[in-house]
Amino acid sequence: MRMYDIIKKKRDGFELSEEEIRFVVQGYTRGEIPDYQMAAFLMAVYFRGMNERETYDLTIAMLDSGDRLDLSSLSGIKLDKHSSGGVGDKISFVVLPIAACFGIKIAKMSGRGLGHTGGTIDKLESIPGMKTSLDKEQFLKVVEEVGFSIVSQTENLVPADKKIYALRDATATVENLSLIASSIVSKKLAAGADAIVFDVKVGSGAFMKDLDQARKLSSLMLDIVKRNGKKAKAVISNMDQPLGKMVGNALEVLEAIECLKGQGPRDVMELSYTLVKEMLDLAGVKVSFDDIEEKVRSGEPLKRFKKFVEMHGGDPFIVDEPTKLPISRDVVEVRAQREGYVAKIDAERIGNACVLLGGGRSKKEDTIDHSVGIELLKKVSDRVMVNDVIAKVYYSKKSDLESALKIVESAYVFSEQAVEPLPIVLEVIE
Numbered sequence: 001m002r003m004y005d006i007i008k009k010k011r012d013g014f015e016l017s018e019e020e021i022r023f024v025v026q027g028y029t030r031g032e033i034p035d036y037q038m039a040a041f042l043m044a045v046y047f048r049g050m051n052e053r054e055t056y057d058l059t060i061a062m063l064d065s066g067d068r069l070d071l072s073s074l075s076g077i078k079l080d081k082h083s084s085g086g087v088g089d090k091i092s093f094v095v096l097p098i099a100a101c102f103g104i105k106i107a108k109m110s111g112r113g114l115g116h117t118g119g120t121i122d123k124l125e126s127i128p129g130m131k132t133s134l135d136k137e138q139f140l141k142v143v144e145e146v147g148f149s150i151v152s153q154t155e156n157l158v159p160a161d162k163k164i165y166a167l168r169d170a171t172a173t174v175e176n177l178s179l180i181a182s183s184i185v186s187k188k189l190a191a192g193a194d195a196i197v198f199d200v201k202v203g204s205g206a207f208m209k210d211l212d213q214a215r216k217l218s219s220l221m222l223d224i225v226k227r228n229g230k231k232a233k234a235v236i237s238n239m240d241q242p243l244g245k246m247v248g249n250a251l252e253v254l255e256a257i258e259c260l261k262g263q264g265p266r267d268v269m270e271l272s273y274t275l276v277k278e279m280l281d282l283a284g285v286k287v288s289f290d291d292i293e294e295k296v297r298s299g300e301p302l303k304r305f306k307k308f309v310e311m312h313g314g315d316p317f318i319v320d321e322p323t324k325l326p327i328s329r330d331v332v333e334v335r336a337q338r339e340g341y342v343a344k345i346d347a348e349r350i351g352n353a354c355v356l357l358g359g360g361r362s363k364k365e366d367t368i369d370h371s372v373g374i375e376l377l378k379k380v381s382d383r384v385m386v387n388d389v390i391a392k393v394y395y396s397k398k399s400d401l402e403s404a405l406k407i408v409e410s411a412y413v414f415s416e417q418a419v420e421p422l423p424i425v426l427e428v429i430e
Contacts, residue, residue, distance in 0.1 A: 003027065003037045010044040018057040025061040029160040035167060042164070042173040050178035052220065058178060059224050062186035065160035069136070069192040074105045074144055077283040080193035081106065081275060082184055084217065087205035087351040088242035092120055092150060093256035094264070094272040095279070097301035097308070098292060100147025102276075104283050107143045108150045109157065109191050111165055112361075112368075121152045126250035126326060126370035130314035142311045146304055149312075158190045169361060175207040181220045188225070195231040195282040197275055198222075202426065203240035205347020211236070211426065218429045233278050234429040237271050238422055241345040241380050244268040248359045248373015248394065250325040257319055260302040262293070265379075267424040274425045327394060328371040332401065334391040334408050336384040343380065343415035350374055353407040357399040369396050374408060381421040384414070 006020050024041060027033040050058065071078045081096070083089050096106050110120035121132050132152040134142070142149035153162045161183050168174050168183075188196050198221055201207070202214035218234035225232040244265045246255040258264050259272065273292045280287050295301065302319060310316040318324045354360055358369030375392040378384055391408055395401045 003033050003041070007037065007040050007044055010041065010048055013048045015051060016054055018061075021054065021057045022061045025058070025065060025160045028163060029065045038164070038167055039171045039173075042168060042171060042179065045179060046173045046176045049176070052223070055178040055181055055220060056224055056227065059182040059186050059189075062158055062160040062164070062182055063189050066158050066190065067156040068190050069107065069157060071105075071107055071140070071143075071192040073140060074107070076103055076105050077195070078105045078107060078193045079279050079283060080108055080188055080191055080196045081199065081279060082108075082188055082196065083199040084180060084184065084201050085207055086201040086237075086239040086243055087347040087354075088244045088247045088252065089201070090123065090244065090246070090252035090256040090259075091199065091268065091272055091275065093123075093253065093305065094259045094268065094301075095275045096148040096150070097260060097304040098272065098295060099276045099279050100304055101295050101300045102280055102283075102285055102287065104147070104280065104285070105143050106148040107139065107191055107193065108148065109153050109187050110150050111153065111187075120150060122368045122370070123249045123252050124150060124312075124314075125368075126253055127309055127314040127318055128324065128326070130309065131312050134312070142308065146308045146311060148304070149308065153187065158186050161186050177213070177217050177220060180207060181217060181224065185221050185224045189228055189230070193230070195279075196225055196233075197279045197282065198232065198234040199271070199275060200234050200236045201239040202236055203238055203347060204349075205242060205351055206239035215427075215429070222429065231282050233282060235271075235275055235278055235425060236427040236429065238267075238424050238426055239347055240422055242347045242350050242376060243271070243424075245376045245379070246373065247350055247354050247376070248357070249368060249370040250327045251373040251375065251394065253318070254322050254325055254327065257302070257305070257322060260296065260305055262296045267422075271424050274428075278428060326371045327373075328396055330395050332393045332395065332405060333389045334393060334405065336378075336386060336388045336390050336412075336414070338414055339386050340384060340414040340416050341419045342378050342382045342384060342390070342412060343419050344413035345376065345380060346411040346413075349407050349411035350376070353393075353404040353411070356404040356407070357393070357395050357401070369398065372396055372399055378412075379421075381419045
């Protein structure tokens with residue numbers, strides 16, 4: 001069997017066998033297939049696609065490339081939550097501490113930034129001293145004591161996805177249903193949870209640009225999970241504008257802390273509460289939004305987040321003194337050139353602007369600048385006057401500031417007529 005023949009077969013639109021898919025995944029994981037051939041294969045899949053059977057086989061081949069985490073030593077029901085990727089998505093830092101307060105355990109593996117979307121691990125690493133790589137014993141200890149933990153993929157858990165994930169990011173092969181589904185679900189199955197809630201983003205800042213695509217991705221992931229004997233739900237959420245006000249690594253941690261104090265933006269709070277409610281429902285725990293809000297007001301989720309940071313070696317006092325976060329002091333204001341209402345903020349452009357500032361990767365070997373990002377002071381439906389500050393851009397010496405500013409300015413669209421706020425939760429799929 002030759003990689004050349006498999007690339008050609010998929011390029012020409014033919015269905016791959018389980019054996020061929022395993023050959024590709026195993027060969028690339030072992031280093032027997034070079035990056036340039038794997039990049040060609042990913043591009044062929046991107047354009048030609050995979051059917052449900054191929055997608056399932058790809059997921060299982062990736063899952064079988066490494067170990068599976070045994071969570072049987074943890075008490076209670078083990079859940080997981082995963083986002084399909086968006087701009088300003090700091091939801092895990094809000095959802096997990098709240099959900100843990102209701103007695104469930106969440107052992108979460110997350111990834112780095114992909115394309116124009118930020119990465120949970122990159123954001124966590126903006127916290128001084130924070131370690132995102134823990135051995136199994138440490139990881140489970142944090143989950144048992146705090147109720148949740150978030151770590152980067154280990155070398156032994158789905159190593160195939162770790163390599164493919166980085167290559168997709170650098171070769172413009174991110175936005176494909178089969179590649180997204182296999183990447184997400186292989187990690188979730190390897191992490192060993194009893195049930196999973198997927199936050200599937202749809203809109204300009206998501207990989208799924210329309211609702212039909214988001215439904216297809218949701219159904220694909222739920223089917224794979226079900227075939228592996230697990231329970232799952234999918235929440236489809238709106239990514240037609242960035243989530244919350246902050247975009248960028250340290251800035252998003254700052255906003256998550258505000259949310260845990262009950263003071264976050266409306267869209268972040270609503271989506272967080274919905275995800276908590278659906279996670280608890282899978283665990284057989286029935287709660288209302290009022291119950292969740294009361295838990296946030298009690299201060300317990302914030303204390304859990306602080307303990308989580310401390311047990312990962314990070315500085316827990318960022319919770320009390322957010323100025324300890326590495327946020328750039330070099331700031332440029334973006335001002336409105338006309339009067340009206342904000343009709344649209346192109347989330348993908350905002351994400352790309354953050355990458356140009358240094359907050360994301362253009363090449364897989366790029367390093368992240370945790371201090372840069374964008375603060376959106378005006379969101380869709382807000383009224384603006386000429387010269388109002390609509391956004392702030394936090395930059396560093398290495399930022400392509402001029403290009404980033406142009407993109408931020410072009411991301412805003414204004415209307416003379418009043419505009420309705422965008423809904424955040426669109427559908428829940430069982």
